[in-house]
Amino acid sequence: MDGNLSFLKMQLDVMRHLVGWVSLAVCMYGLNADLIPYLQPPEEEIPLQNCTFPFIYNGVIYHGCISVHSDFDWCSLDYYFQGRWRYCKAFDPPMCTFPFQFGKKSINECIKEGYIMDRSWCSLTENYNKDRKWKQCSPHK
Numbered sequence: 001m002d003g004n005l006s007f008l009k010m011q012l013d014v015m016r017h018l019v020g021w022v023s024l025a026v027c028m029y030g031l032n033a034d035l036i037p038y039l040q041p042p043e044e045e046i047p048l049q050n051c052t053f054p055f056i057y058n059g060v061i062y063h064g065c066i067s068v069h070s071d072f073d074w075c076s077l078d079y080y081f082q083g084r085w086r087y088c089k090a091f092d093p094p095m096c097t098f099p100f101q102f103g104k105k106s107i108n109e110c111i112k113e114g115y116i117m118d119r120s121w122c123s124l125t126e127n128y129n130k131d132r133k134w135k136q137c138s139p140h141k
Contacts, residue, residue: 053094063125
């Protein structure tokens with residue numbers, strides 16, 4: 001079975017290279033340029049809608065992009081996943097939630113307390129004590 005999978009992957013790689021060479025020949029020798037769109041795979045269109053954080057997928061709450069059932073990070077566009085999603089981009093990290101509960105305090109900004117690396121952090125939920133979801137804050141304000 002693994003041999004068949006390897007053979008199929010090799011065939012796919014050969015076909016990708018062939019498409020590139022055919023496209024080059026079309027451009028260089030003036031062949032029918034109408035064929036080019038059929039030789040190249042379509043580019044992915046990413047919806048402009050923002051990711052929703054947190055979101056629930058298969059009964060689990062996620063506070064950031066995930067790679068569950070995917071080779072690439074993705075996010076839900078709805079609080080309860082309803083099939084609407086998109087791949088994540090660099091500007092999609094989860095946001096800090098202010099104020100958040102830490103110990104017996106209500107916190108309104110990134111803090112260093114409780115983080116042994118002397119860096120600032122924030123909670124991703126309203127109650128860090130309960131959820132334990134956090135991220136490091138940017139050193140640049």
